[in-house]
Amino acid sequence: MQSPVEGIVDRIASLASSMPEAQRAIAELVLADPGAVARLTILDLADRCGVSTGSVTRLCRALGLNGYAELRLALASDSGRTRAEPWSASIGADVAEDDGIQRIAEVVSAAITQAAVETVSRLDLEAADRASTMLATARRVWAFGAGGSSTVASELQQRLYHIGVPAWTSTDTHIALSGAALLGPGDVVVAISHSGRTKEVIDLVTEAMIHGAATIAICNDPASPLAARAELTLLTRIRQTGFRTEALATRHGQLAVVDVLFIAVAQRTFEQAGETMAAAQQAVQPYKEQGN
Missing domain, CATH: 3.40.50.10490 (Glucose-6-phosphate isomerase like protein; domain 1)
Structure with missing residues (x-):
């Protein structure tokens, strides 16, 4: 079973459209720059999104996390993995860097x-x-x-x-x-x-x-x-x-x-x-x- 902290950015992207308005505002800021959000305190994040800290906490729980500290760790981890894997982050897993033109066309x-x-x-x-x-x-x-x-x-x-x-x-x-x-x-x-x-x-x-x-x-x-x-x-x-x-x-x-x-x-x-x-x-x- 996937850990709640793994693939957190993809999970937020897939759920964002169905979130309540306050949580969606947080999600959109996270998706815009996960690494930057990972460096914010919960008060800073709430202030930037114009929501309460309770909304941030509810978003964390909706993602299966214990709290904001765990969300920050998950975002930092995802951001680090993205920098280490620029190909999969930009193109995705469907096409590998050494796939032939036939696979790309398919x-x-x-x-x-x-x-x-x-x-x-x-x-x-x-x-x-x-x-x-x-x-x-x-x-x-x-x-x-x-x-x-x-x-x-x-x-x-x-x-x-x-x-x-x-x-x-x-x-x-x-x-x-x-x-x-x-x-x-x-x-x-x-x-x-x-x-x-x-x-x-x-x-x-x-x-x-x-x-x-x-x-x-x-x-x-x-x-x-x-x-x-x-x-x-x-x-x-x-x-x-x-x-x-x-x-x-x-x-x-x-x-x-x-x-x-x-x-x-x-x-x-x-x-x-x-x-x-x-x-x-x-x-x-x-x-x-x-x-x-």
């Missing part, structure tokens, strides 16, 4: 397939149908994600724009917030965040809602602040894999949702989509011919 393929299949098979199709109608009839669409999710937001914006749906995106938070402030009734924001706790994304949704825009969230946690705030939530179904950051599976789960939305929107705007796609193809055709 692991990547399995991660992508699992992310897409589980997400689409368990997607709330009624919510996806409503979201597609909102996008197809929107006056303007603003897609936004921070970090890795920004690439998925950009993908959605380009696809919608290609079929004649006026859509914008920006990786600059100030520009995105300014854009949200100019939205209103008839406009739609699509906010993308794996955790559903990214401050920039939540702030943008809040700003858009103040001005009357509809909001759609794509995230992995139904209990997250983003899911609670958005008008509609479409959930990805990403389980923790050997890739510690879950970046690969996360991106493809989000893209699976985007694929469903895009095709459904294209159906609803069939004539317009056909005309805009034909015009776009005609515009770039000389460059394609030149490339051949």
